[in-house]
Amino acid sequence: MTRRTRWLVAAAVLLLLGAFLARGLALRYAGGAARPTGAAPGTASSAQPAVELAPTDIARAEQAELTQTLAVSGSLKAVQSAFVKARVAAELKTLAVREGDRVIAGQLIGQLDTTEYDWRLRQAEDQAASAAAQLEIAEKTLANNKALVDQGFISRNALDTSVSNAAAARAALQAARAAAEIARKAVNDGAVRAPIGGLVAQRLVQPGERVSVDARLVEIVDLSRIELEAAVAPEDVTAVRSGQPARVAIDGLAEPVPARVARINPSASAGTRAVMTYLLLEPHPALRQGLFGRATIELQSRSALVVPASAVRHDQAQPYVVVVQQGVAVDRPVALGQRGDARFDPRQPPEPAIEVTRGVEPGALVLRGTVGSLRAGTRVAVPAAPPAVPAVAAAASR
Numbered sequence: 066m067t068r069r070t071r072w073l074v075a076a077a078v079l080l081l082l083g084a085f086l087a088r089g090l091a092l093r094y095a096g097g098a099a100r101p102t103g104a105a106p107g108t109a110s111s112a113q114p115a116v117e118l119a120p121t122d123i124a125r126a127e128q129a130e131l132t133q134t135l136a137v138s139g140s141l142k143a144v145q146s147a148f149v150k151a152r153v154a155a156e157l158k159t160l161a162v163r164e165g166d167r168v169i170a171g172q173l174i175g176q177l178d179t180t181e182y183d184w185r186l187r188q189a190e191d192q193a194a195s196a197a198a199q200l201e202i203a204e205k206t207l208a209n210n211k212a213l214v215d216q217g218f219i220s221r222n223a224l225d226t227s228v229s230n231a232a233a234a235r236a237a238l239q240a241a242r243a244a245a246e247i248a249r250k251a252v253n254d255g256a257v258r259a260p261i262g263g264l265v266a267q268r269l270v271q272p273g274e275r276v277s278v279d280a281r282l283v284e285i286v287d288l289s290r291i292e293l294e295a296a297v298a299p300e301d302v303t304a305v306r307s308g309q310p311a312r313v314a315i316d317g318l319a320e321p322v323p324a325r326v327a328r329i330n331p332s333a334s335a336g337t338r339a340v341m342t343y344l345l346l347e348p349h350p351a352l353r354q355g356l357f358g359r360a361t362i363e364l365q366s367r368s369a370l371v372v373p374a375s376a377v378r379h380d381q382a383q384p385y386v387v388v389v390q391q392g393v394a395v396d397r398p399v400a401l402g403q404r405g406d407a408r409f410d411p412r413q414p415p416e417p418a419i420e421v422t423r424g425v426e427p428g429a430l431v432l433r434g435t436v437g438s439l440r441a442g443t444r445v446a447v448p449a450a451p452p453a454v455p456a457v458a459a460a461a462s463r
Contacts, residue, residue: 115392115444122436123389123447124373124409126425131369131418133405135304135362137342139295141315143354144345145287147261151276152254155179160257160282163268168259168285175257175282182255186248193241200234207231263287266354291352292327293360296339304364305329311344311362315352323347326362361406370427371407372399374417375434386421387439389430394443399424 151157155177162174207227213219267284270276293313297305305326312321327345334341344360346352376386377399385398402420409416425431430447432439439445 115446116439117446118432118436118448120448122433123430124376124433126370126372126421126427126429126431127409128368128427129371129407129409129418130366131371131403131405131407131420132366132415133364133403135297135301135364136359137295137297137362138357138359139293141291141346141352141354141356141358142294143263143286143288144290144292145261145263146266146354147285148281149174149257149259149283149285151177151257151278151280151282153177153179153182153251154275154277155181155255156275157270157272157282160268160270160272162265162283164265166265167263168265169262170259172259173256174259177255177257177276179252179255182248182251186245186252189241189245189248193238193245196234196238196241200231200238203227203231203234257282259283259285261285261287263289286354288352288354289348291346291348291354293324293344293346293358295342295344295360296334296337297342299333299338299340302329302340302342305342305362309362309364311360313344313346313358313360315356315358318349318351321361322349322352324360366405369402369420370422370425371405371418372421372425372431373409373433374404374419376431377401377419378434380438386425387432387436387441388425389432389445389447392444392447394432394439394441394445396441397424397429 158176158178160175162168168174207224207230210219210224210227214221214224263285264287265283266286269281269283276282307326307329309326311324311326313324314321324344324346326342328343330341330343333339344362372386377384378386381396381398383398384401385396387394388397389395399421400423402422404417404419406415407418408414409418432445
């Protein structure tokens with residue numbers, strides 16, 4: 066390629082680059098002229114789509130029953146339970162029940178070997194028979210001596226001796242009969258019987274073992290009445306009263322079990338200073354002694370303007386709630402009152418709630434904590450039928 070040819074190619078490339086540059090500048094100026102000069106900078110933000118809310122994300126601030134509660138926990142225990150103990154020291158011959166078997170009060174569930182006590186009973190009965198014979202002889206002698214004294218054949222001292230001998234024989238007979246009854250009781254105590262009706266919880270010995278007096282053989286529990294033993298702090302026990310309703314949540318049960326405060330211990334524990342409180346649960350087939358339960362005691366209830374506890378936010382200097390006004394989220398600082406439980410849906414159980422004394426009007430839509438962090442001014446889409454809390458329905462549900 067000659068020098069002249071190279072210069073021609075370079076000139077052509079420069080012309081093409083100039084043409085493309087001129088076209089780009091023309092398009093840029095044309096776009097700027099087409100944009101309206103009076104367009105507001107916030108027009109693009111107002112065109113953003115609204116945040117879709119689920120029915121469970123919103124609630125109404127309503128006048129409802131606010132129930133103050135106290136949370137306690139403890140173990141379940143049967144009101145009636147008993148350890149069947151050996152009343153005599155002997156070898157266990159039979160034990161007919163095992164864990165889970167049902168027994169009734171007075172049922173024979175085992176037998177101790179009473180051979181030794183049988184022979185002691187026979188010995189005591191023979192001694193009683195001997196004492197009876199001695200008494201009979203003493204009484205006959207006394208009767209004869211009385212006749213002889215009247216006739217003057219013996220002295221008054223001899224008669225007094227006969228009276229004493231008869232009294233001693235009578236006392237010996239009574240002692241022998243008492244010993245026989247004690248021996249008979251020992252024989253009867255060899256029969257192991259259930260003191261109460263219920264279910265066998267533990268079988269502590271096996272046939273063939275020799276047990277001592279008061280040795281535990283079987284534990285029986287009556288599951289018809291179950292209590293929750295809960296320790297209440299000293300500062301909270303003054304608000305607890307007998308008869309207050311409660312609900313006990315137990316692992317494995319879908320619904321809490323209704324209960325009530327049955328008794329309050331008059332003494333505090335030495336170490337923790339806590340006061341033991343006993344909650345009587347309604348009968349339920351799944352209740353077992355030893356299960357762990359978490360109870361909520363209803364201390365008092367009153368009408369108040371409430372919002373869900375999760376709707377109150379604390380990431381600012383003052384607590385606030387996010388309310389929905391004309392489809393826009395707005396922050397509202399609030400003044401809070403007491404805490405408790407309230408029913409925000411008649412079909413749902415009560416949930417934690419907070420009283421609002423200032424900042425929110427009745428009927429205002431508030432966003433729950435499930436929505437998360439939401440900037441003020443964000444457009445939101447509210448469901449067609451937001452949930453409400455009719456005060457009459459809330460009172461009727463109680």
